[in-house]
Amino acid sequence: MSGTPSSATLAHQRAMSMxxxxxxxxxxxxAQALFQRTSAGEEWDEVAESLAQAQLDRAAHAAGAGCHVTAxxxxxxxxxxxxxxxxxxNHDNARKRALYDRxxxxxxxxxxWSEGRMTRVEVPFEQSRLAGWLVRPRARQALGTVLVFGGQSGWGVAYLPIARALAKRGLATLLAEGPGQGETRMRQGVHVDVNVEAAYSQFxxxxLNDATLGQPGIWGNSVGGLWAARTAAADARIRxxxxxxxLAAPTLLPFRTFAEQAAAMxxxxxxxxxxxxxxRMSFRPTRDRIACPLLVLHGGADPLVKLEDQQPFLDAAQSADASLKVWEDGxxxxxxxxxxxTAFVADWFARSI
Incomplete structure (x- = not known):
């Protein structure tokens, strides 16, 4: 260890903020240990994996002692x-694949250990399959199910805390790994050169094929917000x-991480x-119209997305229930x-689905 963070570490700390x-x-x-140890010169992936191993050991010990909640x-x-x-x-090298497998x-x-409340999902798409994780509320009958996904780097179980919040409100969550994401990309070879909204419609x-899951909603984060809007415009079943x-009209942004992630996708x-x-994937309100209730979230301190980048989604809304929520320092x-x-959006879905 040099005692000084590398340029790569500083980039990781910016992209993966506290x-x-x-x-x-x-x-x-x-999180604190990850920043402290990488600032002292340790490698980001090695520190994060060692922290994971300590938690896995703690989980196994708790399970063996019958402490299932702690596990x-x-x-x-x-x-x-x-x-x-x-x-x-960002690219799918052997190390990334091994960590994703873990x-x-x-x-x-x-x-x-979830007592049936969390299960793995695989959905057919073209000649491949899409991966995901279904999280159910305690009640057998969900009030509805929200399809949740991210963009270029936050996939699947990145949104497990959101799924827990939705479950508290009686909603199930399908944590999707769509085209270009997670296992769907690394193991199934599905990239974003496909009909992305058709893929999310498979979820x-x-x-809808499970009567206990109720009606569907869709929640896309970051670039995933584009695919959520396009899918909602294309699929009238979404509530x-x-x-x-x-980003309604995504383009290559002047950040190395963004460009490399876009290439991998x-x-x-x-x-x-x-x-x-x-x-090809851009959202156009003159063509893409959203009939269901729509909620757009924006952060005033977002370095990647300006409010005008999201205005086309609002312009496409046909429902009277279309709104914008802004956090000025977000x-x-x-x-x-x-x-x-999360609480704001979860409450909105509980009312809207």
Whole structure:
């Protein structure tokens, strides 16, 4: 260890801020240790994985002692640590794949300890399958189910804290890994050169094929907000749509991390191909109309998304129940007001679905 953080570490600390770590379920002590140890020269992925291992050991010990609540909580903390360990790599190298496999294995163990409230989901799409995790409320009959997903780097169980909040309100959550994300990309080879809204509609069909899950809503975060809006415009079965920090007309932003993640999602480093695909996926209110209730969230301090970048979603709203919620000091996807944000949106879905 050099005792000085590398430029890569500083980039990781910017992309995975303390507020983001906590938003996605990392325990404060682990988040603090991750920043302290990487600032002292340790590698980001190695520190995060070691923190995960300590939580996995704590979870296994608790389970062996019959302390099932503690086991589940420690396992969830380990999952958050592994999520950010693999996020140190934008392209799908061997190390990222191995860490993601550990993340999947840890999540499968949490499912086994969940008393049936969390299960793995695989949904057919074209010649492949889409991965996800279904989280149910305590009641057998959910009041509805929210399809939740992220964008270029926050996938699946990154939104487990949101699923818990929805469950408290009687709603189920399907934590989706869509095209270009997680296992759907790394193991199934599905990138964002496909019909993305058709892929998310497959998750909607899964929800509607289970009578205990009720009616579907959709909640997209970051670039995922674009796909949520496009899917809501294309699929009349969706009862409510939330867009959190989305870009209606995405383009290559002047940040290395964003560019590398966009390349990995498309499966090519060709910048012209990435720009062309962003153009193909753009949301146009003259063409894409959203009939269901719509909620758009915006952070005034978001360095990636300006309010005008999200205005097209509001322009496309046909429902009288369309609204904008702004946090003036809000970071990207409102990391720094995560508890308030999640409660606000969860209550809105409980009313709207």
């Amino acid at each position: 507020t983001r770590l906590l938003d996605c379920g990392m325990e404060f002590a682990d 589940r909580e420690a396992q969830a903390a380990a999952i958050a640590d592994l999520l950010f360990a693999q996020m140190a790599f 993340l999947v294995g840890a999540t499968q163990q949490l499912c086994e 909607i069909s899964f929800i 409510a749509c939330c867009v959190n920090g989305g 498309l499966g090519t480093d060709d910048e012209d191909a990435i720009r062309s695909n962003f153009e 970071e990207h996807t409102i990391y720094n007001h995560s508890a308030e944000r």
